[in-house]
Amino acid sequence: MQIKISASILAADPTQLGNEIKKVEKAGIDLIHIDVMDGHFVPNLTMGPFIVEAIKKITQVPLDIHLMIENPDKYVESFTKKTEKDDILTFHIEATDNPLSVINSIKDQDLKAGVAINPDTNEQTIEKLLGSIDMLLVMTVYPGFSGQAFKRYVCDKIRKLREMAPENLDIEVDGGVKPETIPDAASAGANVFAAATSIFAKDDYKDAIEGLRRKAQEFSCLFIKS
Ligand code: DX5
Numbered sequence: 001m002q003i004k005i006s007a008s009i010l011a012a013d014p015t016q017l018g019n020e021i022k023k024v025e026k027a028g029i030d031l032i033h034i035d036v037m038d039g040h041f042v043p044n045l046t047m048g049p050f051i052v053e054a055i056k057k058i059t060q061v062p063l064d065i066h067l068m069i070e071n072p073d074k075y076v077e078s079f080t081k082k083t084e085k086d087d088i089l090t091f092h093i094e095a096t097d098n099p100l101s102v103i104n105s106i107k108d109q110d111l112k113a114g115v116a117i118n119p120d121t122n123e124q125t126i127e128k129l130l131g132s133i134d135m136l137l138v139m140t141v142y143p144g145f146s147g148q149a150f151k152r153y154v155c156d157k158i159r160k161l162r163e164m165a166p167e168n169l170d171i172e173v174d175g176g177v178k179p180e181t182i183p184d185a186a187s188a189g190a191n192v193f194a195a196a197t198s199i200f201a202k203d204d205y206k207d208a209i210e211g212l213r214r215k216a217q218e219f220s221c222l223f224i225k226s
Pocket residue numbers: 008010011033035066141142143144145146147148174175176177194195196197198
């Protein structure tokens with residue numbers, strides 16, 4: 001398995017978004033994490049397909065699109081139209097009654113499909129979907145804002161999900177990821193780490209990304225390909 005670091009642009013300077021993305025790309029980032037919020041599923045509004053389309057034009061780094069929106073089925077197409085093969089589109093299990101149809105509509109467009117799960121949602125809710133997805137995103141904060149504290153109790157659920165999941169399923173953690181919290185998440189079985197504040201609030205993005213990657217490698221319970 002591979003360790004991947006995903007830069008959440010929620011904490012990037014919005015007036016310099018293009019430059020910020022170029023900087024993390026140059027610093028060796030694996031994924032660009034885009035937090036899409038609708039003001040209903042979460043109490044915040046952020047960006048949508050228009051921004052995704054603009055970002056797509058300026059970077060080769062695959063996009064890790066995190067939909068925090070109600071009824072994702074209604075909007076899947078507006079995102080899949082703007083994306084391509086290596087990009088991942090992730091929606092929340094709590095936001096739809098028919099997750100399998102959302103997964104299929106993402107895959108029909110040749111995109112990778114991910115499902116996200118909130119801190120207090122039970123792992124059994126997604127058990128049946130684990131064989132149908134390309135990535136599982138486990139929230140370690142309540143979704144809505146960057147800069148919140150990592151909820152350590154979620155690591156028990158990550159451990160269970162890693163045992164339940166097919167071999168090599170990417171498991172991403174999102175929320176409060178920093179060098180001090182990565183050891184718990186990596187040793188529980190996560191291999192993809194989304195981080196906003198611990199990258200964009202630093203002066204040296206390369207140093208920040210390498211620091212996160214080093215910690216994840218050091219504490220990972222998985223067989224890691226270098
Ligand atoms: C929260 C978002 C996260 C957030 C992470 O709803 O999904 O991706 O940007 O921010 P940090 O890394 O600052 O906790």
